[in-house]
Amino acid sequence: MNSENENTQLNRSSNSSAGASQTNWKTIIDAASNSPTAGQSREGVARRYWPAIHAFVRKSGISQAEADDVTQAFICDVMLGRDLLARAAPERGRFRSLLLTSVRNFAIDELRRRKSPTRKPASGTVFSLDDDPRSGDQNADLNLDEPEHAFHAQWVTMMIDQAISVVREWAIVNSQEVQWDIFNRRILEPMRTGAEPISTETFMKQWSLTSPAQVANTLARMKRKFVAALMEQLGNFDDDPDMIHREVSTLLQALERKTR
């Protein structure tokens, strides 16, 4: 199969995969529209961003039990209710930034509202704040480093998981199961789970390969496919690789900022 066909397949598979298809601006724009598929797109967007939103809410000091409700409230009231999706557009920058700003504002409002004495019933507080040391000081600035780190970590995990889905699906569609197996067990699984990487010799024996060069080429090629899929997940910056590099640098800095 020539490269053009394979790339087309890769792009097509990324747009047709149920798990990985909710990634791009088209879905967000559709979710904000009145199209017949808007409901499905809204559900997809909500499902896709739930973990990152939930991670932020949870790390803000809201209990596990309540974090589900708060996340749901944000998605219903802000993402869908206040047309956050309609305000998002490719030319307005990254959806991640817009979503993070909105979640941050929502969480701050929520925490302050919960800490406000006027909101408390006579019997006491409605919500627990998980021993949040900030609970006693209503006017203290909230330290949001940890929630933001959790948001970014979840965001990157989501991107990586979806890129994996895209490449796995591409491998199946194009009868590249051997290539997938080599990439998965040599690179992905050790990276994700700490599993021992499988040796070149084992792969050669298992898949009747005649040369270590085949394994090396497979790994380099599949890594390139994976990176292409990951870049596609990171945003619609197809025409500007520098934008993707800037976004990646921002994410790496955000992930390193946990213990600032």
Place this chain on the structure above:
Amino acid sequence: MNDPEKTFALPLQWILQSDHSPSHTLVKWLVQEIDPKATSSIDSLIASDTPIATLIAFKDAFKHLRLEGETLDDQSLGAVYYGLTIASSIVHHHRRISRQSDRALEEAFRKIWSDETVDLRLRDLTWRAFMILRTAVKDSLPY
């Protein structure tokens, strides 16, 4: 489970490592698969201390890329780097790692050094290999 920080960071760093040319990115990662300590494909080939066994592994990998590369660009770059590993072994180890004749090698080296898209340091490598072959007794360099 691995350290989550590293798990997140590694694939992002792959993006930063990737070149604007997908084929050059592939070559870079191919070299790193064979020699994880390699910092760049160019440095590995121009370094005088790259072991001959590593150069042979590079040569085999580039030969495979030349024949089985996904795109024409991949195949072309595979052919160039295949020649470059042979040139490196001649220049730095005074050994040939190919059974091709001097004439065929000279022709391949000439083609690489006249290709202005190839890094100047690599073109210089092929020039030096060419001169060694030219000044040696015909087909006398040990295999």
